[in-house]
Amino acid sequence: METRAHHVLIGLFTVIAIAAAMLFAFWLGRSGEGEFNRYRVVFKEAVSGLSQGSTVQYSGIRVGEVEELHLDPNDPRRVVAQIRIVATTPIKLDTRAKLSMNGITGTSQIQLSGGTPESQPLVAQNGEPPIIVADPSPIARLLANGEDLMTGVTQALTGINRMLSEDNAERISRTLDNLQQATAMIAEQRDDVREMVHQLALASQQASATLEQTTLLMRNANVLVNDKGRVVLDQAEQTLASLEGSSTRLDGILAANSDSLANGLQGLGELGPAIRELRETLASLRQVSHGLNENPVGYLLGREHAQEFEP
Template identity: 40%
Template sequence: METRAHHVLIGAFTIGVFLLALGFVLWMSKSSVDQRFNDYEIVFTEAVTGLSVGGLVQYNGIKVGEVSALKLAPDDPRKVIARVRLDAAAPVRQDTRAKLGLQGVTGLAFIQLSGGAPESPPLLPTPEHPVPLIPSDESALSKLLASGTDVVTSINDVLLRVNQVLSDENIRRVGATLQHVDELSGALAGQRQDVATTLNQLAAATGELKHTLNTLGSIANSADTLLREDARTMLQTMQKTLASVDKLAASTGALVDSNRGAINQFASQDLRQVGPAIIELRETLRSLRQVSDKFGASDSLLLGRDQPKEFQPK
């Protein structure tokens, strides 16, 4: 009986030591795990469709942790709080931002961290936030889901328009158009020689027109050159004439200025005698004209022209 009691005590003692050792090992392992990771919280103001516990957390495309918990914000159910456990070596800083992303075509969501300038200080716990809070940005996934209704509506409108375009009447019209095109192609194929002749004539006419245009261009250039030269010569002549007139006007002005006294005396005294002199000159000219007329009438007698013929009896 006593022997059996000793065996029970020994077995209980052994089991207790084993449990203590196991607990110590688990505690040490947990401490080492906690020292290698840091917890952060991310508040999303959008639906986190496709994100679940254990989801991937990346920093600029590199895995740095996973999602450890998801819950709604107690003060605002429109917000979602995601607790993430990140590698202690991850460079999480105060300007680090988080947003949702999609993993390929699987539809699973993950958290993408970005930012973290070298000069920005590390993100550490504070009395207000014992678990550091990483700000979030609206993701392209959220924008896509928010505009999903508009996209579906637009697709429906496009399908309706496609159905209208592909109606039976339009299909018949397209078939008739294709038939007309086929008939036209056949007619052109039958008149291939005439078409070739017409094209050759058109090419020849085009060449002649080009030659004519070149000739007209040469004529225009020659006329332009001639007009420019004649105009230049005319302008030079006009300039010389104007210069001569200018000199003559200047000389006349100087002459008038130098003889102004004599001109004034002539205008005041001698011009009064010009009138009677002109009247006498007119009378003299009239007398000379009468004498000339008489002299012309007797010119034939003096010169022996138109003398009367003597009568000679037969």
């Protein structure tokens, strides 16, 4: 009888302990609800790797988790993630959200950032959780375009395999052999190549000296032409002026002695000096013209034509 009483007491104590533990867990859960705030993060892209229970971080610090994940009923291209954040976390109107990679595990998480001190807190309206529109994530675009990326990689590998076929490998091998033979021939003739380079250097030096001498000769010729050429032109102008004066005198003599020329020799005697002067002027002009035509440099310099320089 006493044994049965002990079993009843033990059973009753066990039931009371389990009920107390359940009440404590229920109270703990109810009390914890007031320490969190809920928000909705709207993604306009795929959220591969994100699931219920995924981490929510603010500037690298864990502040909450994803409670629910579903498509927007009005726009299936958007994904709505309801998150639970510690109530002490300062979520502002300018707080931004984006999808990020959680280390190297391949899972995704929500990363919150921004929020200036002067911005107003983001609070619920009409009893609905506030909405945070997520920024485009490079990781999401990479995961969404992963198929295209793999297709491009496959095509690139196929092209590389075609380029490295047996025929191309044989051609490359022959090209390398020919290149090695050409290099060996150049190495055997390096003395000739060195001599050729030396000759080219000498020729370049001689060409430079010739160019300098030619430049000096042209400069001297310009100086002579500018100086003595001006003298010759002055003499030619004087000769032409003298010729013009003689012609004027001759016209005057002919006009003044036209009657005497018709009757006797007196007009011819006066005409003789003018004709001689005209002949001397014409002879001098002819000599100048002949000298300029035959040897202009010798005539201007008063010596023979300078020999051309041969390098």
